[in-house]
Amino acid sequence: MEKIRAYELSKAFGFSSKEIMKVLHDYKVSEKNHMSALDENELNVIFEYYTQKNQVADFSMYENDGAKKEKEAPKATEPVAEDAPAEEIEVAEIEIKRKTRTVDTRVNTVDLDRMDEEKLEELIPESVKGAADGNKKQKINQKKKQQNRPQGGKDKQNPEDLLKKNEKKKEKIEQIHVLIFDGITVGELAERMKKPATEVIKKLMLLGIMASVNESLDFDTASLIAEEMGCTYEREIILTDEEKLFKDVEDAPETLKPRSPVVVVMGHVDHGKTSLLDTIRNSNVTEGEFGGITQHIGAHRVRVNDKKITFLDTPGHEAFTAMRARGALVTDIAILVVAADDGIMPQTVEAINHARAAEVAIIVAINKIDKESANPDRVRQELTEYGLVPEEWGGDTICVEVSAKQGTNVDQLLEMVLLVAEMKELKANPDRAAKGTVIEAQLDKGRGPVATVLVQKGTLRVGDIVVAGTAVGRVRAMNDDKGKSVKKAGPSIPVEILGLSEVPEGGDVFYAVDDERKAREVVEARKFKEKQERQQRANVISLDNLFEHIEAGKMKDLNIIVKADVQGSVEAVRQSLERISNEEVRVKVIHGAVGAVNESDVMLASASGAIIVGFNVRPTSGAVSAAEDAEVDVRLYRVIYDAIEDIEKAMKGMLEPTFREAILGHVEIRTTFKVSGIGTIGGAYVQDGKIQRNSLVRVVRDGIVIHEGELGSLKRFKDDAKEVAAGYECGLSIDRYNDIKEGDIIEVYKMEQVEPE
Numbered sequence: 001m002e003k004i005r006a007y008e009l010s011k012a013f014g015f016s017s018k019e020i021m022k023v024l025h026d027y028k029v030s031e032k033n034h035m036s037a038l039d040e041n042e043l044n045v046i047f048e049y050y051t052q053k054n055q056v057a058d059f060s061m062y063e064n065d066g067a068k069k070e071k072e073a074p075k076a077t078e079p080v081a082e083d084a085p086a087e088e089i090e091v092a093e094i095e096i097k098r099k100t101r102t103v104d105t106r107v108n109t110v111d112l113d114r115m116d117e118e119k120l121e122e123l124i125p126e127s128v129k130g131a132a133d134g135n136k137k138q139k140i141n142q143k144k145k146q147q148n149r150p151q152g153g154k155d156k157q158n159p160e161d162l163l164k165k166n167e168k169k170k171e172k173i174e175q176i177h178v179l180i181f182d183g184i185t186v187g188e189l190a191e192r193m194k195k196p197a198t199e200v201i202k203k204l205m206l207l208g209i210m211a212s213v214n215e216s217l218d219f220d221t222a223s224l225i226a227e228e229m230g231c232t233y234e235r236e237i238i239l240t241d242e243e244k245l246f247k248d249v250e251d252a253p254e255t256l257k258p259r260s261p262v263v264v265v266m267g268h269v270d271h272g273k274t275s276l277l278d279t280i281r282n283s284n285v286t287e288g289e290f291g292g293i294t295q296h297i298g299a300h301r302v303r304v305n306d307k308k309i310t311f312l313d314t315p316g317h318e319a320f321t322a323m324r325a326r327g328a329l330v331t332d333i334a335i336l337v338v339a340a341d342d343g344i345m346p347q348t349v350e351a352i353n354h355a356r357a358a359e360v361a362i363i364v365a366i367n368k369i370d371k372e373s374a375n376p377d378r379v380r381q382e383l384t385e386y387g388l389v390p391e392e393w394g395g396d397t398i399c400v401e402v403s404a405k406q407g408t409n410v411d412q413l414l415e416m417v418l419l420v421a422e423m424k425e426l427k428a429n430p431d432r433a434a435k436g437t438v439i440e441a442q443l444d445k446g447r448g449p450v451a452t453v454l455v456q457k458g459t460l461r462v463g464d465i466v467v468a469g470t471a472v473g474r475v476r477a478m479n480d481d482k483g484k485s486v487k488k489a490g491p492s493i494p495v496e497i498l499g500l501s502e503v504p505e506g507g508d509v510f511y512a513v514d515d516e517r518k519a520r521e522v523v524e525a526r527k528f529k530e531k532q533e534r535q536q537r538a539n540v541i542s543l544d545n546l547f548e549h550i551e552a553g554k555m556k557d558l559n560i561i562v563k564a565d566v567q568g569s570v571e572a573v574r575q576s577l578e579r580i581s582n583e584e585v586r587v588k589v590i591h592g593a594v595g596a597v598n599e600s601d602v603m604l605a606s607a608s609g610a611i612i613v614g615f616n617v618r619p620t621s622g623a624v625s626a627a628e629d630a631e632v633d634v635r636l637y638r639v640i641y642d643a644i645e646d647i648e649k650a651m652k653g654m655l656e657p658t659f660r661e662a663i664l665g666h667v668e669i670r671t672t673f674k675v676s677g678i679g680t681i682g683g684a685y686v687q688d689g690k691i692q693r694n695s696l697v698r699v700v701r702d703g704i705v706i707h708e709g710e711l712g713s714l715k716r717f718k719d720d721a722k723e724v725a726a727g728y729e730c731g732l733s734i735d736r737y738n739d740i741k742e743g744d745i746i747e748v749y750k751m752e753q754v755e756p757e
Contacts, residue, residue: 005037013050023049179236180222187213189222193231203228241525245467245518246511251429251457259428260301260308260492261421262330262454264360266351267337272367275404276337277313280414298440298452299494300481304414309421310454310492312439330437330454333361333420335413340366340374340401344382346593350600352386353591357608361420362388363398365413370403428491434460434512438468438504439494449473449500453510454492461488465516466500469508470530472523473500474516558585558651559610561601562592563617565704569640570594573615576644585651596703597634599626606630613643618700618747621666621688638708659751665689665726667746678713680738684746685729691748692723697734700745710735711748 010017023046038046178192186204190197190213197213203225204211211217217225219235226233265273281300299312312331334355338348355362364383366376380390380399389395398416402409434455441451451468453460460466464475476499480486489495501523504510513519560577564570570592581587590608591601597612597619603626605612612627614636619627627634637643671683693714699707712735714721716728724730734740 004043009038009043009046020046176231178226178231178233180219180226180233181236181238182219183216184219184222185213186211186215186217189217189225193226193229195229199229200225241518242522245513245515245522246435247433248435248511251432255429255431256427257430259426259490260310261332261417261424261426262310262312262492263333263335263417264312264331265335265337266355268339268342268345268347268351271337271339271342271345271348272404273337276335276365276367276402276410277311279404279407279410280311299454301493302414304411304418307418308492309414309417310494312454312494329358330439330456331358331360332424332426333363333417334358335417336362336364337367338364338379338383339368340376340379341368341371343375343379344386346595347600349386349593350591350604352388354604357590357604361424363400363413363416363420364388364390366399366401367404369401369408370406376401426492428457430459430490432458433514434458434464434466434489434510436460436510438506438508438510440506441503443503447498449503450496450498451500451504451510452494452496454494455489456491458512459488459490460495460497460512464512465514465519466497466510466512467519467523468500468504468510470523470527471500471502471504471508472516472519475499558587558647559590559605559608560587560647561605561610561612562589563597563601563612563614564592564594565616567594569615573613573640573643576640577613577647580644580648580651582651587647596620597623597636599623602626602630602632602634605632611635613637613647615640615643616705617703618698618705620703624663638705661749662752663689664695664748664750665691667691667730667732667748669740669742669744669746671742672740674738679733680740681731681733682740682744682746683729684732686724686726687745688726689748690723690725691730691732691746692750693721695748695750697749698747699734699737699740700747701741701743707734707737707739709737712736 006020007017010020013020024042027045027049176193178189180189180192186200187197190200193200201211201213204221207221207224209221223233223235265277267273280302299310301308301310334351336348336351336355338344352362364379366379368374369376376399380393383390383397383399384393384395388397390397390399392399398420400409400413400416402413404410435457436453436455439452439454441449444450449471451471453468460475460478462475462478466473466475475497477497478486478489479496480489481494486495562570562573562577564573574589574592577587578589590610591604596617597614599620599622601612602623604610605627610632612632612634614634616638618636619634623634626632635643635646637646666687666689667684668687669682669684672680673683674680691711691714693711695711697709697711698705712733713731714724715731716724721730732746734746740746
């Protein structure tokens with residue numbers, strides 16, 4: 001609408017500008033002068049005022065060309081049609097073209113509350129003035145009340161209502177929902193909350209946290225700040241490329257179906273592990289299979305009634321623990337084989353400790369009951385000493401007397417396995433992408449990398465893309481434990497697969513994925529990560545860095561494996577070490593046994609993050625190399641007090657080793673002869689390294705150190721020699737010691753000073 005100034009309107013109506021200003025002033029519409037432009041509301045008031053004031057009974061005087069035809073004058077109370085045509089109204093010889101409009105004075109255009117009743121009466125038409133005075137005032141009062149009360153019945157002018165309304169509006173604006181991930185920076189948190197970073201930093205300071213904009217916050221701290229600043233929040237889960245690719249989520253309970261138990265057989269050497277496995281396997285060979293089992297793939301399945309059991313053909317607990325060291329928990333039940341004539345032996349104890357560390361159910365098979373010297377009750381008694389109380393004695397350990405040689409009670413043993421499996425309610429989802437563990441793998445000259453895998457979830461099919469460790473490839477072929485080609489394998493089924501790019505390691509977890517390109521990217525990232533880990537060896541737990549781990553909060557338990565020359569020493573060392581626990585770290589002996597430190601001890605230490613303490617014993621050659629590869633700290637002592645003192649110092653951060661043994665070589669005594677005036681001379685063969693004159697030596701007999709001293713003499717034929725290398729024979733004597741015998745191993749070493757770092 002075109003703006004009209006007050007003086008222009010006064011000319012058009014033939015009134016003075018002051019009169020128009022008076023109307024606007026009287027009705028409290030605005031305070032304007034004659035040069036001010038009038039808006040639509042102000043024009044409506046003026047038009048209404050003069051319309052009411054200048055009503056006429058006859059419009060014939062406004063007809064064009066002095067038309068003589070008289071028309072019936074409309075009544076003042078008759079409403080004007082909204083769609084009436086535009087009229088040309090001539091006032092004071094100036095024409096203004098406008099459409100007739102209906103004006104509703106009930107809206108908040110005129111502040112009726114501020115008008116007195118006399119002026120209101122001027123706006124009421126003469127036709128309605130005849131109404132009763134009481135009714136008129138009542139209607140006007142109602143209009144006044146309605147005019148000032150908005151919908152909802154609350155007074156606009158009420159300060160409390162306005163305050164509540166502003167608070168609600170403010171609350172609505174400030175309720176921002178924030179996604180917070182662990183490690184979010186202060187700046188990013190502020191940005192997500194739409195707050196200045198300085199406000200977030202102030203809040204952190206009030207909590208006693210001094211942080212910069214780029215400082216990372218844990219989820220608890222960040223969520224507390226968000227709550228303090230009036231925001232709602234939830235944890236944001238950031239998935240890695242591996243998590244996105246593998247989609248390894250927990251299966252819904254309704255998707256789970258029963259699966260076969262996976263069993264491993266463990267025990268002491270020569271107690272019948274292999275014989276028992278062979279008996280179980282051969283008793284389940286079906287007729288028509290030429291030559292029995294045609295192919296050995298490291299695992300096999302047997303049928304008991306209408307159910308099946310999967311056995312892992314591990315050579316003992318070594319491979320079992322090696323897989324657990326890599327985080328693979330593949331077995332549900334462990335069958336502990338104990339010979340009825342031998343009872344509990346050192347490797348039996350190791351097997352018990354390994355099974356417990358893996359948290360699997362233990363069933364004891366008391367084997368060789370067909371022998372005359374068999375004493376099953378003695379075995380049960382010895383089991384109680386290690387916390388395995390037989391069921392018939394009121395415990396919860398199932399014991400079955402069997403004879404692997406004659407096949408006695410083998411069926412009963414298998415039924416007990418199914419009973420334990422039923423109690424554990426083993427289930428898995430077969431209708432998803434496959435996931436499982438590599439049992440063993442090797443490089444075949446004709447077929448390339450071959451891996452035996454155990455499917456644990458989902459179903460593996462020929463053609464699936466598989467990622468296992470740093471190996472990736474498409475499954476070209478699958479064979480079951482009978483050597484037959486199969487197209488698919490479900491949960492608890494072992495199969496041999498071909499098609500991987502390289503040989504994976506035993507214990508690697510494999511996944512079937514649907515994106516080969518992303519799978520290869522993940523494998524490359526894993527290779528890069530492994531390279532970095534090889535360069536960073538500081539995280540390996542040893543007595544040297546034990547205090548650093550304690551300070552960083554990474555250590556709560558210090559696991560120790562104790563090996564000693566006699567059982568009494570094992571118990572003495574165990575009790576002495578466990579007694580030095582404090583509030584920051586608890587010393588826990590997870591395994592103790594008599595004998596040399598072997599590869600099995602190293603594997604258990606690697607899997608459990610333990611330190612090996614040897615008392616009066618030496619490690620085997622295989623254990624030394626295994627400890628170097630697995631970076632397991634092996635500490636050897638002759639005095640219990642030294643071991644206790646070292647660990648106490650390590651826990652207090654005071655351990656400062658100044659000397660270290662350097663093994664020069666090992667010599668085997670093959671014959672002995674006595675020389676008068678000199679003593680016993682040993683005819684020896686240098687197994688490895690080299691031996692030097694005046695070196696330190698220790699005599700090791702059956703893994704037990706029986707003497708430590710110095711090399712007295714070293715000869716090659718009849719001549720004195722400074723050193724003798726590996727592969728050569730020599731003659732030697734030990735200073736002030738003559739009790740050397742055939743079969744003794746002479747360990748030659750020297751002490752090197754360790755440079756401070």
